[in-house]
Amino acid sequence: MTNTKVFNFKVVEPPQVKEVKGKDWIYYGLDNMYPKVLQDLSKANALHSSILKSKVQNIIGEGLQSETHPSLLQYANSDGDSWDTIFERATKDYVLYGFFALNIVHTNSRNSVEVFNLDSGNVRMAPKDEDDRVPCYWYSTKWGNTKKYKPRKYEKFSMVSEDDSTIWVYGSYEPGLEYYPAPPYSGGLSSIALQTDVERYHQHSLQNGFTPSVWVNIPSQPQNEDEVREIYRQLEENYTMQGEGQTGASKFILTFSDGADLKPDIQTISTTQNDKYYLSVIGMTTDNILASHRITSPMLLGLKTEGQLGGRNEILEAQTLFEHKVIKPDRKCLLDSMKKFLQINAQGQKVDLSVIQSPIFDSQGELNI
Numbered sequence: 001m002t003n004t005k006v007f008n009f010k011v012v013e014p015p016q017v018k019e020v021k022g023k024d025w026i027y028y029g030l031d032n033m034y035p036k037v038l039q040d041l042s043k044a045n046a047l048h049s050s051i052l053k054s055k056v057q058n059i060i061g062e063g064l065q066s067e068t069h070p071s072l073l074q075y076a077n078s079d080g081d082s083w084d085t086i087f088e089r090a091t092k093d094y095v096l097y098g099f100f101a102l103n104i105v106h107t108n109s110r111n112s113v114e115v116f117n118l119d120s121g122n123v124r125m126a127p128k129d130e131d132d133r134v135p136c137y138w139y140s141t142k143w144g145n146t147k148k149y150k151p152r153k154y155e156k157f158s159m160v161s162e163d164d165s166t167i168w169v170y171g172s173y174e175p176g177l178e179y180y181p182a183p184p185y186s187g188g189l190s191s192i193a194l195q196t197d198v199e200r201y202h203q204h205s206l207q208n209g210f211t212p213s214v215w216v217n218i219p220s221q222p223q224n225e226d227e228v229r230e231i232y233r234q235l236e237e238n239y240t241m242q243g244e245g246q247t248g249a250s251k252f253i254l255t256f257s258d259g260a261d262l263k264p265d266i267q268t269i270s271t272t273q274n275d276k277y278y279l280s281v282i283g284m285t286t287d288n289i290l291a292s293h294r295i296t297s298p299m300l301l302g303l304k305t306e307g308q309l310g311g312r313n314e315i316l317e318a319q320t321l322f323e324h325k326v327i328k329p330d331r332k333c334l335l336d337s338m339k340k341f342l343q344i345n346a347q348g349q350k351v352d353l354s355v356i357q358s359p360i361f362d363s364q365g366e367l368n369i
Contacts, residue, residue, distance in 0.1 A: 017179050025124035025138040025151065026179050032143050035121030038096055038183060045196045047286060048185075050301055051293045055095045058327045059334065060088050062356040069351050072342055077105070077114040083338065086115055091334055093120040098181035099171030100334075101137070104157045104341065106164045112345045123169065124151070125179045134179070137167045159344070170337050184330075188292025195285035202278060217255045228256075296321045319360050331355060 015034040018027045028034045042049055063084045064073055073083040086102070093100040101123045103116040124138045136156055142149035155161050157168040171181035183189075216235060222228045232254055290298060297318035335353050342351045 015180055015182065019127055024153070025126055028124055028180050032124070034180075035097060039121065041189070041192050041196065042096060045192050045289075047195070047289055047301075048188075048192045048293075051185075051289070051295060052092075052095055054301055055293070055327070055330075056088070056091050057358070058323070059091050059095070059331045060084075060355065061358045063087075064338070065354055065356050066342075067352045069342065069346050069349070072345055072351070077116050079116070081116070083115075083342070086117055087334065087338055089117040090337070091330075093117075094170075094330065094334060096183065097121060098183040098186075099169060100337075102157075102168045102337075102341075103154075104166050104168050106161075106166075110159070110164075111347070113341055115341050118167065120169075123167065125169075126153075128178065134169075137169065139167070168337070168341075170333065172333065184294075185289075185292040188289045191285040191288035191292070195282060195289065198278065198281050198285075219256075221256050294322075294326045296325070316360060 015029045018030065020027055029037070042052055064087055066073055075081070076083045076086045090100040090102065097120050099120060101118040101120040103118050105114040105116065106112075107114055118139065119141075122139055122141055122143065124140075124143070125134045126136045126138065127134075129135045134156065137154045138151040139154060140146055140149050140151040143151075154165065154167040155163045157166040174181055185192075218231070222231070235254060295301065297315075299315050300318055300322055335355070339351050339353050342353065343349065
């Protein structure tokens with residue numbers, strides 16, 4: 001009997017939603033746990049994680065500013081969170097999930113509001129009403145155990161809502177998606193998952209010597225188990241050379257067979273093609289991940305690309321395109337939502353709100369990543 005570990009490379013697709021009988025909320029993914037999938041991928045894949053962080057940093061810059069109402073930005077709620085904090089957390093959710101949620105609490109005889117961040121991955125939508133609108137939301141910190149962590153119902157934010165505590169959700173409209181928007185990088189989900197699994201597979205191979213490099217066949221049957229163990233011990237001691245500071249990366253397969261020739265037959269198992277295939281898969285998935293995030297140049301992440309010099313002008317051109325095509329539209333959606341609630345607290349006055357831009361290069365001329 002042999003001990004083997006089988007790696008199944010998974011395919012991750014955009015979330016499927018369904019209405020479950022007896023439930024007051026729409027499932028986010030077939031098991032209602034799709035946000036966990038996105039969270040795990042954001043932690044497991046280095047390239048994907050770096051891109052998400054870069055997008056967030058580009059959107060929020062060095063913080064919010066307002067020429068008309070700067071004092072309003074100091075506090076967003078009674079917990080002491082500033083509007084910079086609310087903006088940054090909402091941006092992280094928007095970049096990861098494709099939408100963000102805020103808890104809006106009416107105060108001061110409903111003439112002002114406090115704004116709190118919610119983990120958007122914990123928000124579920126109620127089925128649409130006869131007007132084709134989501135009337136309310138459900139929130140639980142542990143959707144995998146709703147018996148213990150019972151979901152709480154929140155009305156959709158409105159200035160005329162009877163509830164003091166409501167939820168505001170913003171997500172970009174996408175045709176065919178009734179409830180939860182797909183993440184902006186949904187086209188690259190399978191590549192993100194595949195690259196993560198391939199790297200884990202090769203890490204396991206290196207750590208455990210999963211792929212043997214030599215096959216040793218002794219063409220005679222051993223007399224007993226003790227002889228098998230002794231032969232194996234000698235081969236392991238002399239071939240793998242495990243010792244202090246050594247990992248024994250080289251491995252072998254030992255077999256016994258009937259035969260007249262007593263000389264062991266030793267064959268090398270080539271892994272060259274595996275290495276080439278590994279590099280090919282990593283290159284292909286890297287390109288797909290960058291494309292799904294609309295990264296105009298890997299240099300924006302500090303990655304060198306063959307055939308590109310990486311000069312200052314080239315980086316500036318790539319950053320300008322990235323800012324115009326990707327960052328500005330996302331930032332506008334977020335700022336418009338922030339202004340909605342700031343203007344309530346400004347008693348309906350128009351609030352000027354913008355982001356303090358971060359310089360592309362620091363004072364030493366290095367790229368700000």
